[in-house]
Amino acid sequence: MRPKTKKIEIDRAEIIRFMGYREKKPDYNMMEMIDECEDELQRAIMPSFTFRILGITMVKEGIQVVDTPLILPGADIARHLEGCHRCALFAATLSVGADKLIKSLETTDLTRAYLTDAIAGAAVEALCEEAEHEISYRARSFRTWRYSPGYGDFPLDIQPMFLDVLNAHKLLGITVGENNIMIPRKSVTAVIGLSDRSIDMARQGCHRNCDNCRLRYKCYYSRD
Numbered sequence: 730m731r732p733k734t735k736k737i738e739i740d741r742a743e744i745i746r747f748m749g750y751r752e753k754k755p756d757y758n759m760m761e762m763i764d765e766c767e768d769e770l771q772r773a774i775m776p777s778f779t780f781r782i783l784g785i786t787m788v789k790e791g792i793q794v795v796d797t798p799l800i801l802p803g804a805d806i807a808r809h810l811e812g813c814h815r816c817a818l819f820a821a822t823l824s825v826g827a828d829k830l831i832k833s834l835e836t837t838d839l840t841r842a843y844l845t846d847a848i849a850g851a852a853v854e855a856l857c858e859e860a861e862h863e864i865s866y867r868a869r870s871f872r873t874w875r876y877s878p879g880y881g882d883f884p885l886d887i888q889p890m891f892l893d894v895l896n897a898h899k900l901l902g903i904t905v906g907e908n909n910i911m912i913p914r915k916s917v918t919a920v921i922g923l924s925d926r927s928i929d930m931a932r933q934g935c936h937r938n939c940d941n942c943r944l945r946y947k948c949y950y951s952r953d
Contacts, residue, residue, distance in 0.1 A: 730900060731859065733775040733824070739767060739852045747847035766844045773826035776852065778860040779900045780819035782868055782923065785810060794818065797894045801920065805881030809873060813922035817864045819875075820897040821856045822916035823849055853915045864921055871928050875919035878909075885909040891918050 744763060745755060755763065784795035791802035792810060799818075801810075810816060827849045834842035857875060865872055879885045888909045897903040897918075906912045922928065 730779040731777045733777040736771060737776045737852055737855055739848065739855050743851035743854055744848050747850040762841065763844055763848065766841055767848050770827065770830060770845055770848050770852065773830040775824040775826060776856045777901055778819055778821035778856060779895055779897065780817050780860060780864055781895060782815055782817045785813065785816050799890050799894050802884060803882040806876060806883040806920065809876045810922040812926060812928060813873065813924045815923040817868060817921040817923060818891065818895055819860050819864065820892060820895050820901055820903055820916065820918045821853060821860050822901050822903050822913050823853055823856065825902065825913045827915045828913050849915045853917055857917050857919065861921065868923050870923040871926060873922035873928055875921050877917060877919040888918065
C-alpha cells in the first residue's frame with residue numbers, strides 16, 4: 730500500500746489535457762493559477778493505493794479471481810485477460826480531501842474549482858501509473874494496461890465486491906454510492922492482467938480509449 734503522506738508528482742501536460750486545451754496553450758496568468766491550485770490540492774489530499782495479485786481461472790459466469798468470491802463478467806474483460814494466468818486488482822484514491830476542496834471552491838470561485846478538478850483528474854491518473862509500476866515490480870511478469878469496471882461490457886455493479894476483496898473501505902476510505910460511483914470521487918479501481926509471456930496490448934478489443942468507457946457520454950473531457 731502506498732504511504733498516504735508521500736507527495737504525488739503530477740504531469741503538467743496531463744493537467745492541461747484535462748482542462749480541455751488542444752492546440753492553444755494556457756497563458757502565463759493561467760499557468761500561475763494552475764500552480765496555486767495544485768499547491769492547494771497537494772495540501773488537501775492523501776493519495777494512496779492498494780492492490781492484490783491473485784490467480785484467475787475461467788468459469789461459466791466469467792473469470793473467477795482465485796481465493797475470492799469475485800467473478801469478472803463480460804466478453805471484454807475476458808479478451809483483455811486472454812493469455813494471463815494472474816491478475817492484479819487495485820484501487821487508488823486522492824482521499825476525500827479532493828472532493829471537499831472542489832466542493833468548497835464551487836461556492837466561491839468556479840474557475841479555481843474547474844482547474845482544481847482538472848488537476849485532480851491528472852493526479853489520480855499519475856497515482857494509477859505509480860500503482861502500475863509497483864505492481865510490475867512486485868509481479869515480475871508481463872502485464873496488460875489497466876481495465877476498469879465501466880469499460881466496455883465490464884459492469885460497474887461489481888464495484889462493491891471489488892472493493893471488499895481489496896478491503897478498500899478500511900485501507901483507503903473508499904465506499905460506493907448511488908449508481909455504483911465511488912466515494913471519494915477521485916478514485917479508481919482496475920484490473921491488470923499478468924502473464925509469463927509477452928502480451929499484445931494492441932489486440933482487437935483492448936484499445937485504451939474513451940469508446941470503451943460506459944461513462945463517456947457523461948464525461949465532459951470525453952465530450953470535448
